[in-house]
Amino acid sequence: MFNLNVEKIGNVVVVYCEGRLVRSDAAFRLRDAVTRQRDARVVLLDLSGVEALEAGGLGMLLFLQMWTRDHGIQFKVLDPPAGVRQSLERTRSAAAVEIAGMSEVLSLLGWGPEELWASSMAA
Numbered sequence: 001m002f003n004l005n006v007e008k009i010g011n012v013v014v015v016y017c018e019g020r021l022v023r024s025d026a027a028f029r030l031r032d033a034v035t036r037q038r039d040a041r042v043v044l045l046d047l048s049g050v051e052a053l054e055a056g057g058l059g060m061l062l063f064l065q066m067w068t069r070d071h072g073i074q075f076k077v078l079d080p081p082a083g084v085r086q087s088l089e090r091t092r093s094a095a096a097v098e099i100a101g102m103s104e105v106l107s108l109l110g111w112g113p114e115e116l117w118a119s120s121m122a123a
Helices: 024-035 055-070 082-090 102-108 113-122
Strands: 002-009 012-021 042-053 074-078 098-100
Touching: 002 024, 012 024, 012 055, 024 055, 042 055, 042 082, 055 074, 055 082
Parallel strands: 012 042, 042 074, 074 098
Antiparallel strands: 002 012
């Protein structure tokens, strides 16, 4: 099973993925969710909840990397689990799909130390 949730934070879109990105229906749902984001400056694909990534899902990530580039949108993968990261590296696709670190994500969201401090104090 594959689930996704799209959240907009300003002109940054975060697509949270959960489950197995192994079948074509999951890959096409991901494609549809990302290609609807034509007004975004950045699309962050949070793969932290993805248990498995196989050829169809990997091919879709490469397609989305090209599609976003062609539309002037940055595309970054966030927090892939070790197995998913290994799938990317085995296919030499890691160079094509950018994996963002937490500091880069915070910067893309426009969150600096002050905002993080303020949000932690409010909690």
